[in-house]
Amino acid sequence: MTKYGPYPVITAKEAASFIKDGHTVGFSGFGAAGGAKAVPYALADKAESEHRKGRPFAMRVLTGASSGLAIDEVLAQSGAISWRAPYQTGRSLRKQINNQDVEYVDMHLSHVPQAMLFGFFGKMDAAVVEASEVTPDGRVYLTTSIGISPTMLALADKVIIEINTVQSPRLREMADIVTLPPPPHRDPIPIAHPMSRIGVPYATVDPKKVAGVVLNSEPDTVSEFSQPNQVSRQIAGHLVEFLASEMKAGRIPKEFLPLQAGVGNVANGVMGVLGTHPDIPPFSMYTEVFQDSQVELMQQGRLLGASATSLNITEDALGVIVDNMDFFAKRLILRPQELSNHPGIIRRLGVIAMNTALEMDIYGNVNSSHVYGMDIMNGIGGSGDFSRNSYLAVFMTPSIAKDGRISSVVPMCPHIDNGEHSVQVVVTEQGLADLRGLGPLLRAKKIIENCAHPMYRDYLFRYIENSRAGHIPHDLNKCFELHRNLMETGSMLPGLSA
Numbered sequence: 001m002t003k004y005g006p007y008p009v010i011t012a013k014e015a016a017s018f019i020k021d022g023h024t025v026g027f028s029g030f031g032a033a034g035g036a037k038a039v040p041y042a043l044a045d046k047a048e049s050e051h052r053k054g055r056p057f058a059m060r061v062l063t064g065a066s067s068g069l070a071i072d073e074v075l076a077q078s079g080a081i082s083w084r085a086p087y088q089t090g091r092s093l094r095k096q097i098n099n100q101d102v103e104y105v106d107m108h109l110s111h112v113p114q115a116m117l118f119g120f121f122g123k124m125d126a127a128v129v130e131a132s133e134v135t136p137d138g139r140v141y142l143t144t145s146i147g148i149s150p151t152m153l154a155l156a157d158k159v160i161i162e163i164n165t166v167q168s169p170r171l172r173e174m175a176d177i178v179t180l181p182p183p184p185h186r187d188p189i190p191i192a193h194p195m196s197r198i199g200v201p202y203a204t205v206d207p208k209k210v211a212g213v214v215l216n217s218e219p220d221t222v223s224e225f226s227q228p229n230q231v232s233r234q235i236a237g238h239l240v241e242f243l244a245s246e247m248k249a250g251r252i253p254k255e256f257l258p259l260q261a262g263v264g265n266v267a268n269g270v271m272g273v274l275g276t277h278p279d280i281p282p283f284s285m286y287t288e289v290f291q292d293s294q295v296e297l298m299q300q301g302r303l304l305g306a307s308a309t310s311l312n313i314t315e316d317a318l319g320v321i322v323d324n325m326d327f328f329a330k331r332l333i334l335r336p337q338e339l340s341n342h343p344g345i346i347r348r349l350g351v352i353a354m355n356t357a358l359e360m361d362i363y364g365n366v367n368s369s370h371v372y373g374m375d376i377m378n379g380i381g382g383s384g385d386f387s388r389n390s391y392l393a394v395f396m397t398p399s400i401a402k403d404g405r406i407s408s409v410v411p412m413c414p415h416i417d418n419g420e421h422s423v424q425v426v427v428t429e430q431g432l433a434d435l436r437g438l439g440p441l442l443r444a445k446k447i448i449e450n451c452a453h454p455m456y457r458d459y460l461f462r463y464i465e466n467s468r469a470g471h472i473p474h475d476l477n478k479c480f481e482l483h484r485n486l487m488e489t490g491s492m493l494p495g496l497s498a
């Protein structure tokens with residue numbers, strides 16, 4: 001038998017044979033970065049083969065956040081997932097969740113390691129973790145993401161390490177790993193700056209738990225975001241103007257505050273524009289996902305340093321980092337997600353959080369996860385970790401979707417994941433509404449006037465006029481009329497389109 005140090009080298013199929021129907025299995029990866037890529041395919045084959053024989057095979061699956069194709073597409077398509085947490089972005093899995101074929105726990109990402117530690121999800125049977133090296137004494141050098149891997153390695157009964165030979169061993173130079181002890185035995189976390197290093201570059205595993213090493217050479221598959229379109233540029237324009245005026249007013253210090261940027265096309269586009277604007281000084285980031293647009297900003301000296309848990313970047317962008325590691329290793333830190341998204345640190349550093357909403361209501365409640373309040377899009381992800389604890393919580397969205405058939409400003413969101421108490425600024429391509437210090441009625445007027453698309457403004461103003469008075473005026477017969485119209489006719493205001 002071939003050996004990798006003291007560990008047996010096994011095939012992905014052999015690794016899959018350790019995993020049984022009903023097992024809770026953790027896979028490394030945060031977004032498509034650093035995910036297990038060989039064993040999930042073998043598990044998909046195993047599931048299909050078991051199903052053909054009329055036998056059940058489905059796992060309870062945990063990852064740091066969303067996954068690459070291997071899990072939320074391939075494993076999902078083979079019916080190998082019965083339960084999933086804490087976040088996903090796969091089309092196939094999304095369909096299964098909305099059909100109630102898969103149970104989905106959509107949760108704040110910073111909560112996941114502690115929930116695992118205390119057994120909120122039951123015991124963890126196995127972990128499959130991508131690494132560039134595992135040493136005989138159990139040091140595991142992770143690759144492009146940290147996520148929940150340190151916790152999985154500590155808790156899982158059986159561990160399979162996928163050694164990925166195309167991931168550069170130098171990625172470890174960015175890793176800064178600490179696992180928090182259980183409460184109430186926690187000391188203050190000494191992160192006083194986004195670039196504070198407090199840990200070691202490796203996670204640890206008890207070598208006796210390592211069932212085998214699978215060799216693999218598949219790169220991460222992160223798809224490219226579209227170039228910032230006109231709408232993203234307009235959103236970014238309003239936001240930059242606002243942030244610059246906050247600096248002038250002394251409400252943001254001259255050295256600026258660390259930024260967090262959410263996922264998606266809009267957030268990626270906004271970062272690109274914001275990062276190059278002359279009114280915004282060079283800044284740092286305390287965020288969870290490092291994206292393509294930030295690589296160039298770092299090379300240009302606009303982005304001074306970034307702390308994240310994942311390099312969710314395309315192969316080309318990763319190539320740039322690896323080829324210039326002496327430069328990037330000083331400026332990029334990858335932490336476990338309980339630290340990248342830690343509420344206390346986010347509050348301490350004064351992070352400005354910028355996340356994307358699907359829709360917002362006229363009072364500033366945000367829905368970023370559930371269409372019609374019923375169908376999951378992706379999940380809350382880390383947006384709540386950041387918005388609830390930030391210095392300023394900004395939510396952005398185009399004012400309309402689907403050629404105007406959907407308004408992103410509605411009377412009441414049928415699902416709220418970031419509530420009015422955690423939302424301070426909302427922005428669309430129409431403009432920005434600074435909600436700080438305003439009561440509900442003034443918030444509503446500002447959001448409708450500044451952010452709603454002109455096609456929907458009359459409807460929204462009429463809604464307030466005809467609502468029952470109260471601290472937050474509403475008409476409970478009409479509050480979901482736009483959503484009902486959309487479901488029944490395909491348009492929120494039948495007959496209207498942009």
Ligand code: 0RQ
Pocket residue numbers: 065066087261262263264265266267288289355356357358359368369371372377378379380381382383398400401402406407408
């Ligand atoms: O539909 O895919 O059919 O074209 O939603 O919309 O405008 O491309 O937006 O890619 O920026 O994603 C909120 C989903 C935005 C994302 C969300 C339709 C629209 C389109 C996508 P198509 P866009 P983006 C920390 C931060 C939650 C997690 C998070 C997200 C599709 O940002 O998942 O913030 N956020 N994490 O047409 C119905 C509406 C709609 C709508 C848009 N009101 N109703 N559909 N769409 N508005 C990072 C992590 O946690 C990793």
